[in-house]
Amino acid sequence: MTSLAQRLVDAERRYVERNPESQRLHELRARYLPGGNTRSVIHMQPFPLTIVRGEGASLTDADGHEYVDFLGEYTAGLYGHSHPVIVRAIRDALDDGLAFGAPNRYEATLAEAVCERFPSVELIRFCNSGTEANLLALSLARVVTGKPAIMVFTGAYHGSVFSFVAADGSAINAPFPFVVADYNDAEGAARLIAEQAHDLAAVIVEPLQGSGGVIPGEAGFLGALRDATAEHDVVLVFDEVMTSRLSTGGLQRVFSVTPDLTTFGKYVGGGLAFGAFGGRAELMRRFDPSRPGALPHAGTFNNAVLTMAAGAAGLTYVYTAAEVDRLNALGDRLRDRLNAFAEANDLTFVATGYGSMVGLHFARGPVRRTSDLPEASELRALLHLYLLEHGYSYARRGFVALCLPLGEVEVDGFATAVEAFLDDL
Numbered sequence: 001m002t003s004l005a006q007r008l009v010d011a012e013r014r015y016v017e018r019n020p021e022s023q024r025l026h027e028l029r030a031r032y033l034p035g036g037n038t039r040s041v042i043h044m045q046p047f048p049l050t051i052v053r054g055e056g057a058s059l060t061d062a063d064g065h066e067y068v069d070f071l072g073e074y075t076a077g078l079y080g081h082s083h084p085v086i087v088r089a090i091r092d093a094l095d096d097g098l099a100f101g102a103p104n105r106y107e108a109t110l111a112e113a114v115c116e117r118f119p120s121v122e123l124i125r126f127c128n129s130g131t132e133a134n135l136l137a138l139s140l141a142r143v144v145t146g147k148p149a150i151m152v153f154t155g156a157y158h159g160s161v162f163s164f165v166a167a168d169g170s171a172i173n174a175p176f177p178f179v180v181a182d183y184n185d186a187e188g189a190a191r192l193i194a195e196q197a198h199d200l201a202a203v204i205v206e207p208l209q210g211s212g213g214v215i216p217g218e219a220g221f222l223g224a225l226r227d228a229t230a231e232h233d234v235v236l237v238f239d240e241v242m243t244s245r246l247s248t249g250g251l252q253r254v255f256s257v258t259p260d261l262t263t264f265g266k267y268v269g270g271g272l273a274f275g276a277f278g279g280r281a282e283l284m285r286r287f288d289p290s291r292p293g294a295l296p297h298a299g300t301f302n303n304a305v306l307t308m309a310a311g312a313a314g315l316t317y318v319y320t321a322a323e324v325d326r327l328n329a330l331g332d333r334l335r336d337r338l339n340a341f342a343e344a345n346d347l348t349f350v351a352t353g354y355g356s357m358v359g360l361h362f363a364r365g366p367v368r369r370t371s372d373l374p375e376a377s378e379l380r381a382l383l384h385l386y387l388l389e390h391g392y393s394y395a396r397r398g399f400v401a402l403c404l405p406l407g408e409v410e411v412d413g414f415a416t417a418v419e420a421f422l423d424d425l
């Protein structure tokens with residue numbers, strides 16, 4: 001029996017042999033970018049593939065291999081790589097020019113589309129990333145409550161400077177006073193909110209933790225956060241940067257919990273750089289520049305023409321209620337099949353998530369928080385290299401986000417490949 005470590009050495013050797021051009025380009029990047037990287041999450045050992053082309057749900061790397069895209073750009077690539085409606089919207093907007101230093105004719109359409117879908121979002125403002133959206137939402141909460149602290153949850157990821165995925169957070173987190181509670185522990189969180197109420201400006205939560213392992217929040221937990229924050233004058237922020245895709249009104253609609261503020265990002269900008277935060281009019285009106293003492297919120301590209309046009313077209317014409325349901329059903333199909341396989345074969349493997357977001361883990365369920373997930377780094381790396389070798393891309397940490405060009409054939413092919421790997425193991 002070959003050891004896992006030996007298998008990994010062999011798989012990495014094959015990967016290096018198969019991808020000389022990606023390796024060359026990685027080394028070229030490393031001359032000017034630390035470790036050849038300008039976005040930590042897309043680094044992998046021994047080096048990441050350089051992708052040179054995407055079409056539909058298909059990716060081509062620098063060495064000419066093709067992959068079916070099950071990463072979906074960490075949810076931002078919902079529309080796939082060449083959706084004709086999105087491409088057309090970008091081309092049409094481009095014809096009229098790029099950057100005007102003025103309002104343009106697309107931003108109202110995108111604002112209306114988001115507010116229509118999310119009744120809790122009465123007013124909205126755009127920015128350039130989910131990180132920025134969270135920074136602004138939390139800063140607004142600190143201003144309106146006059147209190148400094150922010151409650152987050154173990155395993156949470158709210159952006160580059162708001163990462164709590166590792167147990168001790170990130171050394172470059174924003175210098176806010178954070179209170180960290182356990183995810184899906186309703187009683188513990190409610191107790192902490194009551195105890196810290198005098199200091200606490202906001203509670204921010206992903207209704208399903210994406211980067212932390214694609215772990216759904218529980219209805220009782222999210223409901224308890226709503227009750228406790230309402231009772232103690234604390235702003236409840238739902239970070240739906242990833243999860244807004246999971247129904248026509250995000251997970252807040254699924255759980256029937258109404259936050260004070262919601263943050264967005266990813267696919268809502270049509271696949272271009274995007275962020276947004278919005279919520280109760282009474283809070284968001286603080287940014288109305290025609291009012292005395294208005295809060296400033298600047299940003300050169302907040303209403304970037306191409307993003308506004310692509311985002312508006314996507315929500316208006318492409319990601320309809322029927323498509324939301326179809327994509328979620330594909331995710332359910334994948335999750336159900338893999339879990340049935342793991343159960344039938346008594347394997348330490350589980351597929352987590354909700355709808356079109358799926359987590360693959362070498363664990364036994366139920367998975368309620370990141371501490372339920374063993375690191376299993378060798379197994380994760382082996383599965384990742386195996387799936388790449390068989391033409392499927394996703395994130396090594398076990399993260400899958402389906403995109404619209406996928407269908408049952410691709411999903412079944414992916415499931416068959418995972419099952420073959422598990423069988424072999």
Ligand SMILES: Cc1ncc(COP(=O)(O)O)c(C=O)c1O
Nearest residue numbers: 129130131157158159241242265
């Ligand atoms: C839940 C959540 N919030 C915020 C962010 C940050 O978004 P961005 O990468 O656009 O800054 C992410 C990114 O993955 C996310 O998953």
